[in-house]
Amino acid sequence: MRFGPTPRGARLARHLVAVRLDEWGFPHDGDTAGTVCLLVAEPAANAVVHGRVPGRDLAVRVSPFSPSAAPAVLRAEVTDPRDERRPSPVPAAPAPTDESGRGLLLVAALADRWGVCGREPGPAPGKTVWAELDLR
Template structure:
């Protein structure tokens, strides 16, 4: 792992890994490493691995850039709920800052992360966490596995 992240395998249910890491730039590398390690462990094809790495990089970058919780932690999630798909997610503690796709111009140097995720993932979205008074959100993407 590139950053200081605590990786844990799932102990119940389907296969998966989670990692807690600081809401800091080095966590982007840890997110990529977690996706690569998990999908390689599960013998997923190399094209899907590279797509998952790209998605985790974009999701982690967005969380770090836009949530303003730089003193907190992020939870990185890579799950393999069944033989046909992988689930990738980043959980942050900023439920009031919802993800939305932007329309960057050709000269803009940012604003393309969710456009990339939408283009390469089979599905993506977000879930508020914590019921009536959300404490955070999970931004996720799913990829099919061949």
Template sequence: MSSEFDTVLPSPTTGPVHTPAPAHHFRVQLSSTLRGARLARLLVEQQLEEWGLPRTVPVTRAVVAVTAELSANAVTHGRTPGRDFEVCLTLTEAHVRVEASDTRPDRLPPLPDATTPAVSPPPDTATTGRGLLLVDAFATHWGCERRSTFVKTVWAEVSR
């Protein structure tokens, strides 16, 4: 069965061959401010719609929520005065990947591992600290990597 993401190419020996469509990429650099984080969320929502994923479908809502959290964390915990942050979005047949890169590789988020399968919730009286729980709930996989001495990227993949 063919989908909008398949390209059918004729083959002289076996007939049509289905090859996956290339991934779509979007990248934007924004100021490390709350306004920049809000704009990242809005631009990702708009880009997904341009790629054929309406705002009302669950995967778009999940990706927008993850983008909002990763962007807010980038400007809150990863901000260096005068330096921007970057949001990258990749759409494939299998998933949507969101990346938020900032300039504080010395400040890594607590990541789940074999001994702690999920992010620990904060105390009930805390007014912050639940954002990565949201990322963990929506994402199939997520993590963090240092891209250079000056850049950290937190990423999440949401299944389609």
């Protein structure tokens, strides 16, 4: 799904991911949906603030992976057009008085795996922040 690079676009991304997860059998009020929505919301908010290029959308993809019929992993990806502004693989803790800077710490704490890679597919510049949640 593609969204405008605005706070409204980031909120809409989170909402539509919740709808899609509900369609897949992960209810809105369940732990899995709440966690995956956060794994989308934080990178989407960062994309709006740090990865925004006027006129270029951010993209969100949530996909189930499984060697069998039921998904074993849910993967969330948020892609923005700014390749040069990649987050650190080990997020730094903000000062106690800082009002922001905790989003990727939440992603690191809640995801079973997460990282950053170049934009896929194609030659357009950008990066993808991804996070995976193992379904238990």
